[in-house]
């Protein structure tokens with residue numbers, strides 16, 4: 554579903570991604586760890602078509618990603634650390650707006666179903682976004698991803714600043730999405746959550762993917778040790 558082949562990026566002659574190879578299949582959750590500046594967001598930005606690689610290939614469903622390319626853009630969704638929504642619109646109205654922007658129109662019931670599936674309690678659907686917590690905003694972000702029928706969901710530090718309950722809810726939703734066949738690619742600093750939600754974990758250092766481990770093979774303490782030895 555998602556593949557990086559020798560992905561390389563330079564900014565002003567400085568190499569920030571160096572021959573990165575990775576793949577995320579249907580139903581997999583890939584968690585990418587690495588220090589600040591390791592290259593995690595740059596990797597995501599190439600897949601989102603925000604920036605062009607200097608070398609190598611980024612593929613979604615075997616189609617090469619190019620900036621502003623509708624083909625791959627319609628297969629993906631992006632959930633940033635803080636989901637940007639309209640504060641004076643409700644959850645339902647935001648979802649209606651953003652799903653229409655992606656070319657989909659749903660009935661009120663359809664919108665409600667996406668929000669509920671994303672874990673947003675029904676009493677909040679009609680409330681203005683300005684009253685939502687960070688975790689609730691992310692649920693609207695997930696509902697938008699579902700409404701776009703995205704195959705691949707990119708997330709950048711999605712659990713940063715979430716309380717443990719919101720993190721656990723978020724993890725459960727990610728697992729459900731993966732069970733339904735979505736591919737999830739997540740940049741994170743949260744080692745514990747990576748072990749909980751990930752099927753595979755990558756550790757990046759200075760633009761290179763140094764380690765890849767299957768989560769079945771490692772616990773959080775071991776992963777923390779490997780991370781500290783690596784970075």
Ligand SMILES: Nc1ncnc2c1ncn2[C@@H]1O[C@H](COP(=O)(O)OP(=O)(O)OP(=O)(O)O)[C@@H](O)[C@H]1O
Nearest residue numbers: 564565569587588589590591592593594595596740
């Ligand atoms: N537009 C840009 N122009 C120049 N340098 C950039 C640009 N974007 C990123 N970089 C540099 O590329 C490197 C990788 O940055 P990136 O944001 O991908 O790291 P990261 O692993 O996501 O870090 P963080 O955990 O802080 O989000 C850093 O040295 C950063 O300064």
